[in-house]
Amino acid sequence: MNVKQHRNILITCGPGLKDYLQAEVEALGFRVVSTHPGSVVTRGSYLDCMKLNLCLRTAYNVLILLREFRCGSTSALYKQISNVPWENIIAPEEYLCVLSKVDTWTINNSMYPNMKVKDAIVDRINRKTGSRPDSGSDRNNVVVNLFWKGDKGWIYLNTSGVKLSDRNYRKMPHKAPLRESLAAGIIMATGYDGSQDIVLPMCGSGTLAIESAFIAMNKPAGSLRTDFGFKHVKVFDKNIWEVTRREVRKTIRKDGLQKRIIATDIDAQAIEAARQNARTAGVEHLIEFNVCDFADTEVPQGDGIVVMNPEYGLRLGELEELEKEYKRIGDFLKQKCQGYSGYIFTGNKQLGGKIGLKTSRRMIFFNGNIECRLLKYELYEGSKQQENSE
Numbered sequence: 072m073n074v075k076q077h078r079n080i081l082i083t084c085g086p087g088l089k090d091y092l093q094a095e096v097e098a099l100g101f102r103v104v105s106t107h108p109g110s111v112v113t114r115g116s117y118l119d120c121m122k123l124n125l126c127l128r129t130a131y132n133v134l135i136l137l138r139e140f141r142c143g144s145t146s147a148l149y150k151q152i153s154n155v156p157w158e159n160i161i162a163p164e165e166y167l168c169v170l171s172k173v174d175t176w177t178i179n180n181s182m183y184p185n186m187k188v189k190d191a192i193v194d195r196i197n198r199k200t201g202s203r204p205d206s207g208s209d210r211n212n213v214v215v216n217l218f219w220k221g222d223k224g225w226i227y228l229n230t231s232g233v234k235l236s237d238r239n240y241r242k243m244p245h246k247a248p249l250r251e252s253l254a255a256g257i258i259m260a261t262g263y264d265g266s267q268d269i270v271l272p273m274c275g276s277g278t279l280a281i282e283s284a285f286i287a288m289n290k291p292a293g294s295l296r297t298d299f300g301f302k303h304v305k306v307f308d309k310n311i312w313e314v315t316r317r318e319v320r321k322t323i324r325k326d327g328l329q330k331r332i333i334a335t336d337i338d339a340q341a342i343e344a345a346r347q348n349a350r351t352a353g354v355e356h357l358i359e360f361n362v363c364d365f366a367d368t369e370v371p372q373g374d375g376i377v378v379m380n381p382e383y384g385l386r387l388g389e390l391e392e393l394e395k396e397y398k399r400i401g402d403f404l405k406q407k408c409q410g411y412s413g414y415i416f417t418g419n420k421q422l423g424g425k426i427g428l429k430t431s432r433r434m435i436f437f438n439g440n441i442e443c444r445l446l447k448y449e450l451y452e453g454s455k456q457q458e459n460s461e
Contacts, residue, residue, distance in 0.1 A: 072117065072137075072156075072159055072160050072304070072305075072306050074116060074117040074118050074306050074308075075116050075117075075118060076116060076117075077114050077115060077116055078114065078115075078116070078135055078136045078137075079104065079112055079113075079114055079135075079136040080112065080113050080114060080115050080119070080120065080123070080133060080134065080135050080136070081110055081111075081112055081133075081134040081135075081136065081227060082096065082110060082111045082112070082113065082123065082127065082130050082132070082133050082134070083109060083110045083130065083131040083132045083134070084109060084110065084111070084129050084130050084131055084252065085109070085129075085131065085236075085250065085252055085253055085256075085436075085437060086108065086109055086436075086437040087256070087434075087435055087436035087437050088129045088252065088253070088256045088436070089106055089107075089108065089109065089110070089111060091128075091129045091255075091256045091259045091260065092111050092127065092129045092130055093106055093111050094259075095126070095127055095128060095129060095130075096111055096113055096123070096127070099122065099123065099126055099127075101113040101114075101115060101119070101123075102114065115135075116135075117135055117228075117230070117301065117306060118311060118315075120133050120135055120230040120301055121230075121299075121301060121311070121312055121315045122315055122319065123230075124230060124231055124235060124293055124299050124301065125291045125292075125293040125294070125315065125316065125319055126291050126292065126293065126319060127235060127292060127293075128252065128255035128256075128259070128282070128285070128286070128292040129252050129255055129256045129259070130231075130235050130236075130252065131231070131234045131235060131236060131252065132216075132229055132230075132231040132234060132235065133229075133230045133231050133235070134216055134227035134228065134229050134230065134231075135227060135228050135230055136225060136226075136227055137155055137160075137226050137227060137228055138151065138152075138154070138155050138225070138226045139223070139224070139225050140223070140224050140225075140226075141222055141223060141224075142175075142219060142222060142223065142224035143177065143222045144177055145177070145178070145183060145184065145187050148184060148187050148188065148191075148217075148219070148224060149187050149188075149190065149191045150191075151224060151226075152187070152188050152191035152192060152217075152226060153191045153194065153195050155192075155195075155226065156195075157192045157195050157196050157199075158195065158196050158199035158200055159305060159306075160213075160228065160304050160305055160306070161192070161196060161204055161213050161304060161305065162204070162305055163196055163197075163200050163201075163202035163203060163204055164202075164204065165204045165212055165213050165303055166204060166205050166206065166207070166209060166211075166212040166213065166303075167189065167192060167193065167204045167205070167206040167212070167213050167214075167215065168206065168207060168208060168209055168210050168212065168213065168214045168215070169185045169188045169189045169192070169206065169214075169215050169216075169217065170185070170210075170214065170215070170216045170217070170229070171184045171185050171188065171216070171217040171218070171219065172216075172217070172218050172219070173217070173218075173219045173220075174219070174220045174221070175219050175220065175221055175222070176221075178219075184217060184219060185217070188215065188217050188226070189206050192204075192215065193206060210229075210232050210233050210300075211232060211233060211298065212232070212300075212303045213228075213232075213300065213303045213304060214228075214229035214231075214232050214300050215227065215228060215229060216228075216229050228300070228304065229300050230299065230300045230301040231299055231300050231301075232298065232299055232300030232303070233298070233300075234252075235252065235292065235293060236250050236251045236252035236253075237251070237296075238251045238292060238293070238295055238296065238352070239295040239296050239297075239351075240281060240295055240348050240349075240351040240352035241276065241278065241348050241351075242347060242348060242351055243276060243343075243344035243347045243348055245275055245276035245338075245340065245341050245344040245345075246275065246276075246341070247275075248275060248276045248278050249275075249278045249279065249380065249438065250438075251278055251282060251292075253436060253437075253438060254278040254279045254281075254282045255282040255285070255286070255292065256436065257279065257378065257380075257414075257416055257436065257445055258279060258282050258283050258286055258378070259286070260414075260434050260445055261376050261378060261412065261414055261447075262376075262412075263283060263286060263287075263376050264286065264287070265286065265287030265288070265324070265328055265329075265330065266329070266330060267330055267374065267375045267376055268330045268331045268332075268333070268371045268373070268374075268375035268376070269283050269330070269331075269332050269333070269375060269376045269377070269378065270333045270368060270369075270370055270371075270375060270376070270377040270378075270408075270411075271283070271332070271333065271334040271335070271377075271378050271379070272334075272335050272336075272365035272368040272377070272379050272403075273335075273336060273337075273365050273379050273380055273381055274334035274335060274336050274341070274342075274345055274360075275336060275341050275344075275345070275380065276341060276344045276345050276348055277334060277344065277345025277346070277348050277349055277358070277360075278348075279334075279378060279380065280332055280334035280345065280349065280358050280360075281345075281348060281349050281352050281354055281358070283332055283358075284332055284349070284352070284354035284357045284358055285352070285354065287324070287328055287330075287332070287357070288323055288324045288328075288354070288357070289322050289323055289324055290323050290353075290354070291319050291320075291323075294320075295351070295352065295353075327357075328357055330375070331359060331371055332357055332358045332359065333358075333359045333361070333368065333369060333370075333371075334358050334359065334360050334361075335360070335361045335362070335363050335365065335367075335368045336362065337362065337363065337364050337365070338362075339362045342360050342361070342362050345358075345360055346360050365379065365399075365400070365403060366399060366402075366403045366407075368403075368407075370407045370408050370411070372410075373410060374410045374411060374412075375410075375411045375412075376411060376412050376413075376414070377404065377408050377411050377412075377413050377414065378414045378416070379400060379413075379414070379415050379416070380415075380416045380417075381393070381396060381397065381400060381415065381417060381422075382396075383417055383418040383419040383422070383441070383443075384419050384422055390421070390422070393419075393422055394422065394425050397422045397423070397425035397426055398425050398426075398427060400415065400426060401425070401426040401427035401428050402427075404426070404428060404448060404450055405427075405428060405450065408450045409450050409451070410450065410451075411450050412447065412448070412449060412450070413428075413447070413448035413449075413450050414445055414446065414447055414448070415445070415446045415448075416436070416443060416444075416445050416446075417443060417444060417446065418438055418441040418442065418443040418444075420444065423444060423446055426446070426448070428448045428450075429448070430446045430447060430448060431447050431448060431449045432446075432447040433445070433446055433447070434447070
C-alpha cells in the first residue's frame with residue numbers, strides 16, 4: 072500500500088452533521104468531492120487520514136478506498152476481495168474486524184458478506200505468510216468496511232477504528248449524555264469560536280461545555296485518543312505520526328480565553344461528573360462550573376451565546392411538568408439573556424413551542440434515532456413574548 076497515493080476518502084458522520092463536517096474538511100485544506108446523507112467524500116492519502124482523524128470534531132470514521140469493483144454474487148465478492156494485497160496491509164498477528172452495509176438483491180443474510188470478506192482477507196494472508204489474523208467484532212485493531220449496492224462494491228480501510236466521537240474524556244457520563252460529535256455540531260451551529268461568552272445551563276455531564284472549550288482553544292478533537300485504526304496496519308510509521316501531531320499542536324491557542332465559559336446544573340452529581348470529565352479533557356481551568364437552578368445562572372453583561380439542552384419528556388406523565396419547565400426557560404431567556412443569541416436543543420416539538428419566544432432559525436439534528444431541533448432565538452433588549460409557530 073502506497074501511503075502517499077491519493078484515493079477517495081469517505082468520512083462518515085451522524086445524521087444532520089454533514090454540512091458541519093464538510094466545513095471542517097474544507098477548513099483543513101481538503102477539497103470535498105461529493106456529499107451524501109451521513110458522509111462527505113474527499114481525496115487524500117493514508118498519511119492525510121492521520122490528520123483527519125486527529126482534527127475532525129463531527130466525524131464518526133475516516134475510510135480510505137482500497138478497491139472499487141463490480142460484484143453480482145458472493146463468489147465474485149470473495150474473488151474481488153482476494154485480489155487486494157492484504158499481506159502488505161495486515162500483519163498475521165493483528166486482529167481483524169469486518170463491517171458491511173449491503174443493499175443488493177443477491178443477499179438476504181446481512182452477515183454473510185461479512186463472513187465472505189473476512190474469509191477472503193485471512194485466506195490470502197495465510198497463503199502468502201503461512202499464518203492468519205484472528206477476527207471478530209472488536210473495533211480496536213484493524214477494521215475493514217464493505218459497501219455493496221446493486222452490482223457494485225467498495226472495500227475501505229477504516230483508519231479510525233472505534234468511532235471518533237469517542238473522545239476518551241467522558242469517564243463519568245451521568246444521565247443521557249449527548250454524543251461528543253453531536254455536541255460539537257451543536258456548538259458549531261451557534262457560530263461559537265471563543266470570542267464570545269457562552270453560557271450553558273442544564274449542562275449535565277459537561278459535553279457541550281467541554282466541546283466549547285476544545286473549539287475555543289482549537290484543540291484537536293482526537294488529542295486524547297491513544298489509538299486509531301491506522302496504527303494497526305503494516306505501513307504505519309510512528310515517526311510520521313509524531314510529526315503530524317506536533318504540527319497540529321502548533322495551532323492550539325496558548326494565550327487562554329478572553330471570554331467566559333459558564334456551565335451550571337441543579338444536580339451536584341452532574342456538576343461533579345462534568346468537572347471530572349473536563350479535568351480528563353484538560354480544559355477544567357477554562358470552564359466555570361456551578362451548582363444552581365438554570366434560572367439562577369450568571370449571564371455576563373453584553374452579547375454572547377446561551378445553549379440549553381432540557382429533557383424531552385419521552386416518558387408518559389412527564390409532559391405537563393416539562394411544559395412548566397420550558398415556560399420557565401423562556402422567561403429566563405427573555406429576562407436574563409437580553410443581547411444574547413439563545414439556543415434550545417430539544418427532541419420534542421410540542422415542548423419547544425412552550426418557550427414563548429419566536430424562533431429566528433430551526434436546525435434539524437438527530438440524537439440517536441430521535442429527530443431534534445436546535446431552536447435559535449435573537450434575544451434583543453425588550454423582546455416581547457410571542458407564540459412559537461413551530
